[in-house]
Structures are given as structure tokens and as C-alpha cells.
Amino acid sequence: xxxxxxxxxxAAGLLLGASLPxxxxxxxxxxxxxxxxxxxxxxxxxNVICAPGNAVTGIVACTNTVxxxxxxxxxxxxxxSLSTTAVAATIVGxxxxxxxxxxxxxxxxxxxxxxxxxxxxxxxxxxxxxxxxQCASWAGPNVFTYNVNLxxxxxxxxxxxxxxxxxxxxTVLASAT
Amino acid sequence: xxxxxARIAGGIAIALGSAIALTCAPALAAPTSLSLxxxxxxxxxxxxxGDAANATxxxxxxxxxxxxxxxxxxxxxxxxxxxxxxxxxxxxGKASIADYLRLEPANAxxxxxxxRELTLTLDVPASFSKATAVYHSxxxxxxxxxxxxxxxxxxxTVVAYDTVGTxxxxxxxxxxxxxxxxxxxxVLSARIANDGTAYARSTGRIVLRRDxxxxxxxxxxxxxxxxxxxxxxxxxLSGLAPGTYDVSFTLDYGGPTLLEGTTQVVVR
Numbered sequence: 001x002x003x004x005x006x007x008x009x010x011a012a013g014l015l016l017g018a019s020l021p022x023x024x025x026x027x028x029x030x031x032x033x034x035x036x037x038x039x040x041x042x043x044x045x046x047n048v049i050c051a052p053g054n055a056v057t058g059i060v061a062c063t064n065t066v067x068x069x070x071x072x073x074x075x076x077x078x079x080x081s082l083s084t085t086a087v088a089a090t091i092v093g094x095x096x097x098x099x100x101x102x103x104x105x106x107x108x109x110x111x112x113x114x115x116x117x118x119x120x121x122x123x124x125x126x127x128x129x130x131x132x133x134q135c136a137s138w139a140g141p142n143v144f145t146y147n148v149n150l151x152x153x154x155x156x157x158x159x160x161x162x163x164x165x166x167x168x169x170x171t172v173l174a175s176a177t
Numbered sequence: 178x179x180x181x182x183a184r185i186a187g188g189i190a191i192a193l194g195s196a197i198a199l200t201c202a203p204a205l206a207a208p209t210s211l212s213l214x215x216x217x218x219x220x221x222x223x224x225x226x227g228d229a230a231n232a233t234x235x236x237x238x239x240x241x242x243x244x245x246x247x248x249x250x251x252x253x254x255x256x257x258x259x260x261x262x263x264x265x266x267x268x269x270g271k272a273s274i275a276d277y278l279r280l281e282p283a284n285a286x287x288x289x290x291x292x293r294e295l296t297l298t299l300d301v302p303a304s305f306s307k308a309t310a311v312y313h314s315x316x317x318x319x320x321x322x323x324x325x326x327x328x329x330x331x332x333x334t335v336v337a338y339d340t341v342g343t344x345x346x347x348x349x350x351x352x353x354x355x356x357x358x359x360x361x362x363x364v365l366s367a368r369i370a371n372d373g374t375a376y377a378r379s380t381g382r383i384v385l386r387r388d389x390x391x392x393x394x395x396x397x398x399x400x401x402x403x404x405x406x407x408x409x410x411x412x413x414l415s416g417l418a419p420g421t422y423d424v425s426f427t428l429d430y431g432g433p434t435l436l437e438g439t440t441q442v443v444v445r
Contacts, residue, residue, distance in 0.1 A: 037216035039239060040331035046208045048328065066329045070212075075219045077378045077431065079398045081260045085332070134260040139397040150329075171319055171332040175253075175261035176218040177378075177401040 038080075038174035039070040050104070052156040059105060059125065062152040067111065068135075068172045071145040080176040082108075082146060083132040087169060093162030102127040103158035106150055108135040113146040115139075122148065132173060212240035213320040215333035220297055222339040227303040234280065234295045234335055236318060238287035245325070248283040248295065249317045250275050253336060255400040257408055261334055263317055272403070274339050275314035277301055286323065299339060309342030310404065311376045338376070347373035348402070348430035353438035355424045359445045362415040367426050367438065369399070370407040377402045381410055382427040385442075387420055399428075417444045 043066070050062035074080035086101040093099075108122045113136065120138040127133065138144050150172070214237040224230040238244050252264040252273050266275035279298045287293055297316070315336040321327055352368035363385070371377045378401050385393035399410055421443050428436040 035216050036218040037214065038218055038333045039212070039214040040333060041210065041212035041239065042329050042331045043210040044208060044327065044329040068331075070331075072218075074398070075378070077380055077398060077429075078219065079255075079259045079378075079400045080218075083260045085263055131262040131264065132256075132260045134256075137259050139395070166328055169328040171330050173261070173263070173317075173332045173334065174215075174218070175334040175336070177255055177261060177336055 034073060036073055036075050036078075036176050038072045038176070040172055040174050041069045042172050043067045043069075048152055050152065050154040052154060052159050055156040057157050058155075059153040060156050062154060066150040066172075067148070068150060069147045070174065071143055072174050072176060073143045074176040078177055080138075080144065080174070081134060082136040082144075082148070083134050083173045083175070084128065084150070085132050085171050085173050086128045086130050087171070088166075089130050091164045091166055093160070093164040095162045097160040097162040097164075099154075099159055099164060102129065103155040104128045105153045105155070106133060106135070107153070108148045108150055110136075111147040111149045113144070113148065115142070115144045120144065120146070125153065128170070135172070209322065209327050209329070210240055210242070211244055211320050211322065211327060211330045212238065213244070213246070213318070213331040213333065214239055215318050215335065218333060218335060220335060220337045222299050222337060223341075224299050224301045224339055225341050226301055226305040226307055229298065229300045231296055231298040234297050234318075235292060236285075236287065236295060237292040238289055238320070240320075241289055243286060243288050243323055244320045245323055246285045246287055246293070247319045247321060248280040249319070250278060250280075250314070251317045251334070252314050253334065257400070259400040261336070263334070266314065269313065271306065272310070272312050273314050274299065274301070274312045274337065277305070278314055278316070278337060280316045280318075280335070287320075297335065297337065299337065301339070307341065309344050309374055311344055311374075312339045312341065313337065313376075313403075340375070344375035344404070345373045346375045346377060346430060346432040347371070348377050348379060348428060348432070348436065350426070350428055350436050350438045351407070353426055353440055355440055355442040357442055357444045360415075361417045361419065361444060362413060363417060363422070363424075363442050363444055365410075365412045365414065365424065365426065367410045367428070368407065369402070369410060369428060371402040371404055371430070373432070374404050376404065377430040379428055379430040381412075382425075382429070383412055383414070384425040384427075385414065385417070386423045386425075387418070392417070392422070419444055
């Protein structure tokens with residue numbers, strides 16, 4: 001198994017205290033073991049309601065916002081990503097109609113994210129998929145602390161008249177490779 | 178209920194997030210907050226045919242309510258934008274080790290604040306390929322409420338690599354192009370290829386000089402590139418003054434040498 005990030009920090013000329021041996025008073029080493037890790041907290045208002053009404057074309061905004069916060073530490077020289085995945089490829093209505101999950105688009109708006117390496121970019125109106133739709137990306141291999149608001153829209157042209165409910169829908173997915 | 182719906186035919190309501198019975202005007206489900214911490218996200222094995230190896234994966238419930246952790250075996254691939262694409266186990270064919278990976282327990286309840294250690298085990302059968310290569314699969318670890326119903330929830334991937342033999346690292350830059358679409362910006366495109374037998378975790382350093390002075394010096398990580406794969410790395414640079422710039426793109430693929438490509442761009 002590959003070791004997690006291992007950093008050796010060296011410094012000279014620091015006063016460590018009279019009780020230490022003379023040699024140690026001049027140099028010391030600190031080993032920092034920092035594994036790859038992700039924390040993901042998803043707060044949902046309960047329902048996100050998409051109601052195209054009489055619209056038959058265009059993207060209609062859904063109600064409510066889902067918030068995701070947390071942090072990701074990727075591997076050395078590695079990349080990490082924050083994405084969403086839909087659990088099912090289609091949403092089935094009570095009358096048997098179905099909507100491809102790609103008809104639901106997602107926007108990730110920054111709500112106070114910070115990164116130690118460059119600016120992050122956030123997805124705008126990206127189609128949902130079961131394999132992963134990028135929500136946020138950032139340049140560096142370091143820690144990304146994120147706070148994003150997810151809003152949704154639906155392509156009215158892909159919705160047949162029906163009533164649809166999804167009870168197990170989307171995951172906010174943190175990954176590092 | 179369906180009669181009520183029929184009255185509003187054409188007024189379609191799609192409710193994302195309700196675990197309740199279908200309604201025309203969906204009742205509000207309770208707000209939920211689920212939290213999950215997973216570590217490590219990357220596990221590297223060196224197990225050949227007939228070998229076994231294991232690692233510990235720690236999960237923690239940082240949310241206010243009990244939750245269930247579900248681990249699903251997966252294959253995966255990284256898209257050009259760095260997003261991990263979750264795939265069905267076996268999708269990666271001969272590169273997949275999904276059949277030989279276990280994460281146990283694969284289903285566990287966690288109380289608020291509880292931490293649990295899961296065991297990730299790789300059992301490579303004796304019949305497995307002895308070809309020098311890096312194989313990969315992993316797990317999708319989800320947190321759901323105890324009743325299983327939440328429209329939105331957290332998840333993380335645990336990707337596992339298995340290196341068999343001693344793969345060689347090598348990559349190359351096959352194309353480098355920088356253009357300026359105007360407004361003081363420049364777009365760099367570098368086509369890179371992994372022509373080794375190991376995977377490559379690369380970084381790309383971009384340096385722009387104008388009249389000998391460095392005006393841009395940025396380093397980006399490049400999503401993992403498996404043996405035989407190619408990718409186009411794109412980077413947009415903005416806020417540049419009009420003029421001619423010398424551009425240097427240096428690829429560090431983790432091997433013994435750095436690769437550098439140079440060109441010029443006239444920024445408008």
C-alpha cells in the first residue's frame with residue numbers, strides 16, 4: 001500500500017529548550033503523515049420541485065437549493081474532484097412516462113470555498129449523469145475546502161405530462177486519484 | 178390521487194426529494210443533513226497472482242443523525258476534466274480488479290460522531306494475469322438515512338490500484354499550441370500521452386515570459402493517465418497585457434526526466 005503524504009520538515013537554529021541534547025538543539029525533524037481524506041456534508045431542504053408548467057421548451061428552474069460543504073485532500077501530485085452522480089438513468093412517472101436524468105441540469109455556485117492552490121471553477125447548467133457530473137474543480141494537489149450551493153433546472157422539452165418523484169436521487173461525490 | 182393529477186394535465190410537477198407517496202403537489206419532506214468522512218481515498222497494492230493484501234479504510238458520521246454506510250464495488254475512469262467517472266464493475270475489462278476486491282463491512286450503521294474501520298481486501302487469484310501493469314477498481318461509499326430515503330446524500334470513492342511487476346513510467350508531449358482569443362487571454366493546449374506501462378500522476382508547469390520577465394508561473398495537477406492513454410490539457414490564462422510572450426510547458430510525469438515544450442503567443 002502506498003504511504004500517504006509524508007513530509008519531512010527541517011529547521012535549524014531553533015531553541016528547543018535546555019534539557020535537550022546539544023545536537024538536537026540545532027536541528028529537528030518533524031514527520032507529518034497526512035492521508036488522503038474527504039469530508040462531505042450535504043444539507044437538503046427536503047424537496048426540490050421542478051414544475052415546467054405550460055413551458056414546453058427551455059430550461060425551467062427548480063425550487064430550493066442543496067448545500068454541500070467539506071474538504072478534500074488529494075494525493076501528492078494527484079487530482080481530486082467534486083461531482084454529482086444520479087442513482088438512476090431515468091425518472092419514471094406515475095403514468096409510466098420517463099425522463100432521462102440528463103434532462104436535469106445542475107449548477108454549483110460557490111458559497112465560500114477556499115483552496116491552497118489556484119482558483120476553483122464551478123459547474124454551470126451541467127447535465128446530470130449516473131457516472132458523474134463535475135461540480136467543482138481546482139488546479140492543485142492540496143486541500144480544497146468547499147462550500148457550494150447546488151441548484152437544478154429541467155429541460156421542459158424532455159418532460160411528458162406526468163407526475164414524477166425521486167426518493168433516492170443524487171449523491172455529492174468526493175474523489176481523488 | 179390520479180384523478181386530481183388528471184385535472185392538471187399539462188401542469189407537471191416533478192418532485193426530487195420526496196420519499197412520500199406521489200402527489201400532484203408534492204408534500205414537503207423533512208430537511209436532511211448527512212455527513213460522511215472517508216480516508217484514505219487512494220489505496221495502492223502490490224499483489225500479484227495468488228497474493229492477498231489489505232488496507233484499512235476509516236469512515237465517520239459527522240452528521241446529527243444516525244446513518245447507514247453502503248459500499249458499492251465499482252470500476253472507474255478519469256475524464257479529461259478530472260472528474261472520476263463511476264462505472265459498473267468489470268467495465269475496465271482486463272484492467273479491472275473489481276472481482277477481487279472486498280470492503281467489509283459493506284453495510285454498516287453509524288451513530289452521530291461514530292468512526293468505523295472497514296477492511297479493504299484484495300485477493301488476487303492464481304489465474305490472474307502476470308503481465309506487468311497497474312490494475313484498478315474501487316468502491317463507492319455512500320451515506321444514506323437509516324430508512325434509505327434521501328434525494329441528496331454524500332459519497333466518496335476509494336480507488337484501489339494494484340501494481341503487478343515493475344511498470345515503467347514514461348510520457349510525452351505530442352503537441353503544444355497556445356492561442357489568444359483576445360481580451361488579454363491566452364489558451365494553452367498540450368496533448369500528452371502515457372507511453373509507459375505505469376500510470377502517470379503528472380503536473381504541468383506553465384511559464385510565460387515577456388521581454389525576459391516571468392509574468393505567469395503556474396503548476397497544475399493533471400488527472401491520472403493510465404498506460405496507453407492520451408489527454409489534452411487545457412489552461413486559460415487571463416489578465417495578460419497585449420504583446421508577445423515566450424511560453425514554456427513542463428510536464429513532470431513522475432519519471433526521471435522532465436519534458437518541456439516551448440512556443441510563442443501574441444496576446445491581443
